[in-house]
Amino acid sequence: MESKRSLLVADFPSVQLDKDSSQTLVQVPPSPHCEVCVIVPVCNEAETLVATLTALIHQVDLEGQLLDPKRYEIILLANNCSDDSAAIARSFAKQHPDIALHVVEKTLPPAQAYIGRVRQILMDEAYRRLSSLGRTRGVIASTDGDSQVSPTWIAANLYEINCGADAVGGRIITEGASRAALDPYARACFLREVGYRYLITELENYLDPDPYDSFPRHYQHYGASLAVTAEMYALAGGLPPVRTPEDVAFYRALVRINARFRHSLLVRVVTSARQIGRTNVGLANQLNEWIEMGRQQQAFVVEPAAAIETRFVARRQLRLMWWCALNGYQPCYPSVASLAEMLGVSAQWLVQKLTQPYSFGQLFELVEERQQEEQTWASRWKYVDIKQAIGDLRLRLESLRQ
Known part of the structure; x- marks a missing residue:
């Protein structure tokens, strides 16, 4: 329905590179054949x-043939390590000279020694290198040092980009033994949350589908498997300067500019279910919270199915209303008031926002912020035990699937 390019109505910032841009991370220029950093x-x-590195050098195409190593390079930044990570990476690079593996070691000041900043430095460098080759559709692909990408990880990301995606989130699976x-x-909470999130994704497909992210798909857009074109990285303003979760903040920045984001089942990564992490909001922290909940015999509560369904229905109605306003057709006040009530925001505020030149991603983000300010949404929907929410979602989906 909407033309992505024509709806980039704001003057989006160009990518914000590392402040000391005169000192690049990697001094060796990229191969002229490089498509992926x-x-x-x-x-x-x-x-x-x-x-992690072994998985990255044994990449094949979607037919199982060895991927030309000149098509990609790997930039590894070992920051503030107190173990042998950097030495291990350098030794690995020497053992595999046919692969462009660039190892950089840095000790960042305490104020910058966090994963969001490190990933930003790396993605800025990847953007700089792809831009030097003139590859606007070149791919910046992120993974983590405790993760192993699938043999077709690079090829599958390229496939989704070539099919029209601007960015791709890979399916991240926890390693079986650690799980x-x-x-x-x-473990029970983790598995239930995965099921809950998948059911929500399917419900979204029925109630407010994304034509560029069709079902079947998954729900993850995290740093262990995240790919974006150089062009869209720049349009989004680069990785947001937040401590964490920087990957979720970047996904929101992409949604804000109507990027075509694909949650691809073809792109797969296995990661550790470790309980000591680098952030206070990642999987490791969540696992520890669940452990403590178990000790305290606390139930795992989540948003109920009715609230999720209402959000998707209202979002679709808002999208149609926004589209009408964008094309000069002002929705009647009663319809705006009805939708505002469903969303839990004031009708006067919504009418005002519909007259502003926002992309839809920007508009809905403002609605969610307003919901928090007015606290009407949270007061209307009380959290329920996740087992009940899963049961209710399954019942609703049974009728929709028919």
Whole structure:
């Protein structure tokens, strides 16, 4: 329905490169055949790093043929490591001279020694290198030092980009042995959340589908498997300067500018279900919270199915109303008031926002912020046990599938 390019109505900033842009991370110029820059932030990953790099150098195309190593390069930044991560990476690079593996070691000041900043430095460098080749559709692909990409990871990302995606989130699966070793309550919570999120994704497909992200798909857009074109990285303003979660903030920045984001099932990564992480909001932290909830015999509560369905229905109605306003057709006040009530925002505020030149991603983000300010949404919907939410979602989907 909407033309993505024509709806970039704001003057979006150009990518914000590292402040000391005169000192690039990698002095060796990229190969003229390079299509993909893979970035790997590393902090004390000595136990998993060889497996991570081995997976990256054994890449094949979608027919199973060895991928030409000249088509991609790997930039690894070992920051503030107290183990042998950097030495392991340098040794690996020497053993595999046919692969362009650039190892950089840095000790960042405490104020910058966090994963969001490290990933930003790396993605800025990848953008700089692809831009030097004139590759606007060149791909910046991110993974982590405790993750192993699938053999077709690069090829699958390129496939989705060639099919029209501007950015791709890969399916991230936890490693079986580390998952099995989890505390039983934490493991049960983890598996239920995965099921809950998948059911929400399917419900969204029925109630407010994205033509560029069709079902079947998944729900993840995290740094362990995140790819974006150089062009769209610049339009989004680069990786947002937030401590964490920087990957979710970047996804929101992409949605804000109507980027075509694909949650691809073809792109797969296995990651560790470790309980000691680099941030206070990542998987490791969540696992520890579930462990503590189990000790305290606390239920795992989530947003109910009715609230999720209402959000998707209202978002679709808002999208249609926004489209009408964009094309000069002002919706009647009663219809705006009805939708405002459903969204939990004031009708007067919504009428005002519909007259502004926002992209739809910007508009809905403002609606969600307004919902928090007015607190009407949270007061209307009380959280329920995740088992109940899953059961209700399944019942609703049964009728929709028919």
